[in-house]
Amino acid sequence: MLQSIWFLLWGILWGVYFMLDGFDLGLGTLKPFISRNDTDKRTAYNAMGPFWDGNEVWLVAAGGVTFAAFPTTYAVMFSSLYSPLLLILFGLIIRAVSFEFRGKIDSPAWKGLWDLCHFVGSFVPALLFGVAFANIFQGIPINADGILQGNLLSLLNPYGILGGALFVLLFLVHGALWLAVKSTGDLEERAGKAASGIWWVLLVVAVIFLAATWFKTSLYRNYLSNPILLIIPVIAVLALLTTKVLIMKKTWWKSWFSSCLTIFAVTMFGVIGLYPNLLPSSIDPAFSLTAFNSSSSHLTLTIMLVVALIFVPLVIIYQAWGYYLFREKLTEEHLASDESY
Amino acid sequence: MDIVLLSRLQFAVATVFHFLFVPLSLGLVLIIAITETIYVRTGDEEYKRMAKFWGKIFLVNFVVGVVTGLTLEFQFGTNWSGYAKYVGDVFGSILAIEATTSFTIESTFIGIWFFGWKRLSPKAHAVCIWVVAVAAYMSAYWILVANSWMQHPVGYVIRNARAELVDFLQIITQPFAILAILHVTFAAVIVGSFFVMGVSSYHILRKQNVSFFTKSFRIAVVLALFFSITEIVVGDFHGKMMAKTQPTKLAAAESQWETMKGAPFYLLVIPDPSQERNLVQMFGIPKMLSWLAHDHWDAEFKGLKSWPEKDRPPVLPVFTAFRSMVGLGFLFALVSIVAFWKRNRLEESPRLLRVLILMIPLPYLAAELGWMVTELGRQPWIVYDMLRTADAHSPLAGYQVATSLTAFVVVYSLIGLVCFYLIARFAHRGPEPLPGEAT
Numbered sequence: 001m002l003q004s005i006w007f008l009l010w011g012i013l014w015g016v017y018f019m020l021d022g023f024d025l026g027l028g029t030l031k032p033f034i035s036r037n038d039t040d041k042r043t044a045y046n047a048m049g050p051f052w053d054g055n056e057v058w059l060v061a062a063g064g065v066t067f068a069a070f071p072t073t074y075a076v077m078f079s080s081l082y083s084p085l086l087l088i089l090f091g092l093i094i095r096a097v098s099f100e101f102r103g104k105i106d107s108p109a110w111k112g113l114w115d116l117c118h119f120v121g122s123f124v125p126a127l128l129f130g131v132a133f134a135n136i137f138q139g140i141p142i143n144a145d146g147i148l149q150g151n152l153l154s155l156l157n158p159y160g161i162l163g164g165a166l167f168v169l170l171f172l173v174h175g176a177l178w179l180a181v182k183s184t185g186d187l188e189e190r191a192g193k194a195a196s197g198i199w200w201v202l203l204v205v206a207v208i209f210l211a212a213t214w215f216k217t218s219l220y221r222n223y224l225s226n227p228i229l230l231i232i233p234v235i236a237v238l239a240l241l242t243t244k245v246l247i248m249k250k251t252w253w254k255s256w257f258s259s260c261l262t263i264f265a266v267t268m269f270g271v272i273g274l275y276p277n278l279l280p281s282s283i284d285p286a287f288s289l290t291a292f293n294s295s296s297s298h299l300t301l302t303i304m305l306v307v308a309l310i311f312v313p314l315v316i317i318y319q320a321w322g323y324y325l326f327r328e329k330l331t332e333e334h335l336a337s338d339e340s341y
Numbered sequence: 342m343d344i345v346l347l348s349r350l351q352f353a354v355a356t357v358f359h360f361l362f363v364p365l366s367l368g369l370v371l372i373i374a375i376t377e378t379i380y381v382r383t384g385d386e387e388y389k390r391m392a393k394f395w396g397k398i399f400l401v402n403f404v405v406g407v408v409t410g411l412t413l414e415f416q417f418g419t420n421w422s423g424y425a426k427y428v429g430d431v432f433g434s435i436l437a438i439e440a441t442t443s444f445t446i447e448s449t450f451i452g453i454w455f456f457g458w459k460r461l462s463p464k465a466h467a468v469c470i471w472v473v474a475v476a477a478y479m480s481a482y483w484i485l486v487a488n489s490w491m492q493h494p495v496g497y498v499i500r501n502a503r504a505e506l507v508d509f510l511q512i513i514t515q516p517f518a519i520l521a522i523l524h525v526t527f528a529a530v531i532v533g534s535f536f537v538m539g540v541s542s543y544h545i546l547r548k549q550n551v552s553f554f555t556k557s558f559r560i561a562v563v564l565a566l567f568f569s570i571t572e573i574v575v576g577d578f579h580g581k582m583m584a585k586t587q588p589t590k591l592a593a594a595e596s597q598w599e600t601m602k603g604a605p606f607y608l609l610v611i612p613d614p615s616q617e618r619n620l621v622q623m624f625g626i627p628k629m630l631s632w633l634a635h636d637h638w639d640a641e642f643k644g645l646k647s648w649p650e651k652d653r654p655p656v657l658p659v660f661t662a663f664r665s666m667v668g669l670g671f672l673f674a675l676v677s678i679v680a681f682w683k684r685n686r687l688e689e690s691p692r693l694l695r696v697l698i699l700m701i702p703l704p705y706l707a708a709e710l711g712w713m714v715t716e717l718g719r720q721p722w723i724v725y726d727m728l729r730t731a732d733a734h735s736p737l738a739g740y741q742v743a744t745s746l747t748a749f750v751v752v753y754s755l756i757g758l759v760c761f762y763l764i765a766r767f768a769h770r771g772p773e774p775l776p777g778e779a780t
Contacts, residue, residue, distance in 0.1 A: 049455075049456055050452035050453060050456040050457075051452060053404075053451060053452050054445070054448050054449035054452055056411075056448065060411065060414060060440045060444055061437070061441050061445065063415055063418075063440070065437050065440075066418075067425065067432075067436055067437060068429070068433040068434040068437035071425055071426055071429020071433050072426050074417075074418045074429060075418055075422035075426045075429065075735070076422060078415055078418030078419045078422070079420070079736065079737060082419050082735070082737060082741055083741065085415060085419060086412075086419065086748070089411055089412050092408060092411060093408040093409070093412070093752065093756070094752070094756075096404055097405060097408065097759070099404070100400060100401050100405075101401075101759055101760075101763065104401070104766075105763075105766075145736070146422075147736045148736075296429065296430045296434065296506075297500075297501075299505070299507070300430050300431070300433075300434050300505070303434065303506075304438070307437075307438050311441045312441065315441070315445045315449070318446070318449060318450075322452065322453050325457065325460055325461075326457075326460070337459070338393075339455060339457075339458050
């Protein structure tokens with residue numbers, strides 16, 4: 001029971017991470033293509049400014065919880081996904097320092113360098129998170145000792161790449177919507193148009209992904225044996241469609257919330273489909289790591305549950321306050337002050 | 342190359358680099374919080390400018406500290422999966438608690454602090470930086486609890502072929518951890534206060550913004566004085582704790598080969614590990630080593646030869662690092678006393694100011710040397726007396742770790758260079774001119 005609760009919490013933490021940092025990663029990827037001048041770029045940076053660091057903590061929390069609740073999974077997942085994980089981390093490093101470094105020296109070449117780093121550091125993690133999770137959904141070739149029988153290239157299979165594309169597109173729409181929320185005038189209009197246009201590509205890829213999931217993974221098994229759970233993918237699809245309706249109405253906050261729900265529900269669709277597997281083996285299901293064979297002791301799970309039940313809601317409350325505090329659109333006055341990137 | 346060695350090198354690069362930024366963040370955040378509090382209490386705008394000026398340096402430094410911490414958390418899984426599986430039940434939970442209870446707070450509130458000068462009342466804004474400060478120290482507490490458990494594992498039982506938690510309270514309150522926390526956070530405040538004194542000295546010497554930097558200096562010198570003196574006391578307690586809990590580490594740190602009662606402390610020692618002796622040992626203080634380690638002049642000090650060679654840490658680096666760190670520690674106390682003495686006539690003490698500028702890197706060095714004693718001295722164990730480092734690595738191919746190690750070195754060097762360049766640039770430029778003031 002405790003293990004199942006932790007499995008669910010594990011999935012929720014990843015879902016929240018993708019939902020929040022997703023817009024940073026998406027906007028970071030979109031930024032070079034949507035901005036026409038330095039003011040546009042700075043608007044994009046400052047739209048993420050007060051939030052990106054707080055968003056990234058959910059990744060640290062998700063990683064920490066994997067370690068604490070499922071140490072064997074943590075060990076095998078991160079050592080077998082060695083190259084993609086390190087690429088993600090290096091990406092996140094150069095993305096983070098770009099925020100701080102870019103505006104500190106007033107030279108086009110300097111800014112260009114960090115713009116490039118920020119783009120790479122946003123796009124690569126977005127893509128590889130998708131690749132990694134798609135591979136986890138379909139199972140990775142680990143043997144009885146949890147050793148990977150393959151390499152980075154074996155992870156770049158068609159379904160893995162499809163997962164990567166899905167994540168990038170989800171985040172692009174999400175990021176464009178956030179820019180629309182935070183910007184004004186021409187940039188706001190372009191951001192809305194971008195969200196609207198990319199949404200169609202996302203729809204196509206999402207449909208292909210759901211179909212490929214049927215053939216490539218056993219995620220649907222849980223849904224077929226407990227049809228009530230189908231509510232999760234239904235919510236994901238409805239949220240995706242609602243996002244489009246709201247985009248057409250140009251109600252950016254509502255579209256962004258709807259996009260949040262889409263990303264969260266998509267993650268939960270995968271997680272619930274995996275249950276009780278955390279890391280299925282594609283060689284033999286007997287080698288799979290599950291919530292039951294890879295978990296921590298009862299005592300550790302209990303202590304951690306108490307900590308999580310107190311602190312996770314607290315984090316949500318003060319982060320929500322942070323979003324509320326910086327809710328308004330960015331103006332020229334904001335950009336001109338010394339309290340901006 | 343050997344996978345264990347490569348993984349150790351990679352972890353060493355990642356931690357040493359991470360710890361180039363953490364102590365300044367911990368030290369500076371305290372100074373910023375103090376200056377902003379003075380601003381709120383007195384309304385003196387100069388203290389607000391000080392909070393902003395040191396805050397700008399803090400932020401660049403902080404972000405590099407944060408992102409390099411990220412790779413550390415994940416490296417236990419990527420490179421040390423044997424370790425993660427064996428001790429995750431205990432160790433993983435502590436890291437997860439750090440992430441959910443402390444790291445989250447500092448990362449969220451630092452954004453609110455930086456962007457929130459105009460959106461919050463001065464009081465609420467000052468509270469934000471105190472929240473960041475408290476969370477940063479809480480974060481340090483949890484990380485050091487985790488590290489202390491590797492040095493001196495308690496509160497666990499070996500069950501199901503792994504270490505399982507039995508007494509959480511014992512782990513988070515064990516004296517070893519408390520001493521480690523005091524030792525490391527005091528070192529961080531020393532780094533921060535010497536940094537502020539050094540940068541302030543640079544400007545006072547050049548007669549720029551003298552009032553601004555004298556005020557900064559006076560806050561920093563009080564911290565430097567208090568913490569560099571108490572650090573010596575804490576260090577002594579820590580040494581005595583080491584004698585009880587990690588005798589091989591202490592024997593290596595002192596390069597003491599023979600077991601003896603009333604062991605003398607030699608001021609000059611040149612170890613000769615190949616012959617299991619010291620090439621030179623001169624200027625001995627009788628019975629001092631026994632007293633330092635065991636609080637008793639005639640106590641028995643266990644020498645390295647009491648353990649088989651395979652259980653001993655590498656003597657030369659541990660010894661050298663330990664001696665240098667202790668020497669630097671005394672130097673900081675001495676310089677702090679002089680600086681405090683002359684705090685009201687800094688402009689007439691150019692020599693002191695020059696020394697303080699040159700001293701900026703030394704507390705960093707001492708902090709890194711301390712970690713070398715801690716971590717190399719723990720070898721050949723990854724968890725002292727429980728799990729060997731050689732048994733803890735991930736089943737990776739050599740080329741994978743060689744590639745990632747190269748990437749770490751290249752990416753970190755570039756980021757480190759840029760970060761230090763920007764810090765030096767801000768420090769050199771000084772605070773933003775006041776409105777209406779000529780630049």
